[in-house]
Amino acid sequence: MDFDFTSRFEKLSGIVHRVASPAAAAEKVAQLCRERQAGCLALAGLEPELTAAIEACCPAITVLKEPYSRADLPAAIDRATVGVTGMAFAIAQSGTMVEVSVNDATRLVSSLPRTHIGVVREETIIDHYADSGPLIRAIIDSHPEQVVISFISGPSRTGDIELKLTLGVHGPEEAHCIIIAAPA
Amino acid sequence: MATDRYPRLYHKIEAALQDRTKSDLLRGCMKRGRDTRAAALEALPGGASFRDDVRAAKERCIENLPRLKQQFIERARQRGAIVHEAATGAEAIAYCLDLARRRGARTIAKSKSLTTEEIDLNHPLIEAGVEVVETDLGELIIQLAGEKPFHLVFPSIHKMAPDVAEIFSRVTGTEVPNDIPAIMKVVRQYLRPIFLNADIGLTGANVGIAETGGICIETNEGNARLVSSLGSCHICLIGMEKIVETVEDALLMILAHPVSASGQLPTNYVTWMHGRSPLGEGPTGDDRESHIIILDNGRSAMRDDPEMREALYCIRCGACMNICPTYGVVGGHTFGHIYPGPMGICWTAGVHGLEVAGDFAQLCISCGLCKEICPAQINMPQMIAEIKHRDAAATGHLLVNRVMMGADRAARLGSATAPLANLALASRPIRQLLEKTIGLAAERRLPPFAFSTFMNRFAKRVSRVATPRRTVVFFVDVYANHNNPDLGLAAVDALEALGCAVIVPNQDVSGYPYIAYGGMDQARRIARSNSDKLAPWVRKGYEVVAIEPTATYALAVSYPNLLRGDENARLLADHTHELFEFLIEQEDETGFHPPADLFAGRRFGFHCACHQRPLGGGSGAIKWLRRRGAQVELIETGTCCGMGGTFGLKGGLLGYDLSRAVGQPLFDLFVNSGVEAIVTESSVCSIQLAEGTAMKVYHPLELLTLR
């Protein structure tokens, strides 16, 4: 690889955690929630086993998960302190996590809470930004109607006051990426 | 209109010149934009070569725009979006008003969009009783302050933390502490209910993709993600020029935009929206709507106009505003209408009319820097010249600009009557009279005219090359011919010393002032005449060498653009060289070694003239000096010294005063650099620098005789 996803994502004020397995990823999520004293956690776009594992690790926390009922959106997700979403792939060169959603509830989970955690499988990290074209095309083509792809490279940031970098003006002020190591 | 437009402009320039804090802030922003861009280019594989890719992609997509737009519309509709084409701003506004009414919308949350500003979409909606809230922090601050954006990327940069705290104290009714993290908390709380309850989310789009029927929206704050995913209805207003062909084109634009603006790759959030995304599961009674309005508003006409088409290549990165010297002093409130800065002149002419653009087009001093930084390599200097030209056709040229365009004729007269002309130019009362009557700045110390021109002296000179290695066509231009023939002859000596026979065939002046002031008919006439006169020599195998950077730029860069497709112009351009670049090449070819201690122990600061940047950035002259033992530092602010050819020779606000204000940071750098003297190849920059720094300023060749 020419580029290192971790250093790039952290340069953009993101935080990377490498874990060995989905179980360890669930444990990491639970730990981050405890540290932030989260009362409510929202999940979306994750593999079902991972969703179950996270739920099992967070017995004391209200866990919101799919399917989200349109009746109580977006207010429901706004209550969550932490949002966790699964990522289709990531780009090392630009420190970008790529989220795919066919339902905007997923987008709310990654954009309303103060802390967002993206879950990336190590084997899906590509090296060069320019090589993402075919992957993006494949995703779009496999959804004949709606699909939203979100590039997420660090937390919400602004320099609008005195050019000083400030995080979390609207969306997450913390962006975490949990990388699940590729099976050996 | 035309009669009071300049007083109005002068008034604004005067106010801007007095507000030092604002222009210092603005310059800080601009410098940061340039520095972060430069740093990003260092790290980017291929460096600045992405500009060639952007240029090629934009040329292709705008060429095929009608087909791509059709394809985009079909695909977007297949995905469930409702697409509307608006020929004018009024049509787009009517569509939004109607939609808001039909949906009973009370609140619209908006993310930053210049295109909505272009058609002033907010006001009619607000008048119709809809609350429109900007969610981009900078835009929100500006909206709450009731002002207009100051900078494209940093709209509220002139507001300090205490100002912002005060604004939010006022709108929230509670005291907001004056530190940035505290302000952020308040902003977050202030906007959250708006995000959650807005009836419609309104965004622009940075890209439309014909291949997929999707749009891309870039932000760092993430506000566009929220605006487009919360309400039950999303409206996207997209300028038709934003439509590209493929996913790969989109990826390129998404990269080129932030790299050029702020050195990022890409912005923190990029949203690729396709179709109307549903929100949550459940009965489909209240399906969300996605509306895409494709705006023309003058764009088709720009596309059909060969002189204006390139403006559609603009990806709104704002890089040109980060380098424009006069913009850096007066800011977007003076240098712009809705669209600010260099591209603002071109876009204002296209969408708000020639006359509005003409109100501030005179602020362009034709330094050419915007073209050099633009990711799409848009030839703004020439487009602006064309706008000045068309504007003048309607309202006439300013007298002082006519005088500057005719400077070569004045110089001919000056040489012919040198003793008298020089006396007159040295006399205060006469200079004051000249400022009053023709607008020539009385403060300028102008170089005297030589009685015998270079042309006369060269004609009497005997060549010292017995067996020439090659023959060089020497291009003289005004200054060396009329004011400093010694310099021209020193250049000929230097060429001959390296075995080059020099000829000075029939030629005209370079004519650049005509471009600078928008005398395009004359500019084209001169370009054709010089191309026709000099190209035959090139066909014989001779190379053309010019001594003045602006003249070299005219021959090597401007002529082929002025005379598109003209073979002579192309040939001349391809074989025109800067003097020192050429001398260095000859030294290398002949193995000539100059005395390495000629300038030993001497330390010079080099000034690169703006027009030299695309030609090699003065590297030839710097090498030439270093080979002779001089210590040379390139000293630069990254923009212009402010002279802008003859701009700084004009009197008053739209000339001398503005020119000095632009130059001041550069003067300071030179004064504080500790070098013994300034070296530059440009005759006009040297006037500016000598006056601004009170230091000695030399042409490299002058150092040979002045040791």
Ligand code: SF4
């Ligand atoms: S040519 Fe120079 S002065 Fe004119 S708009 Fe471009 S950068 Fe500004």
Ligand code: SF4
């Ligand atoms: S003209 Fe070029 S540099 Fe200026 S905003 Fe447009 S793309 Fe950027």
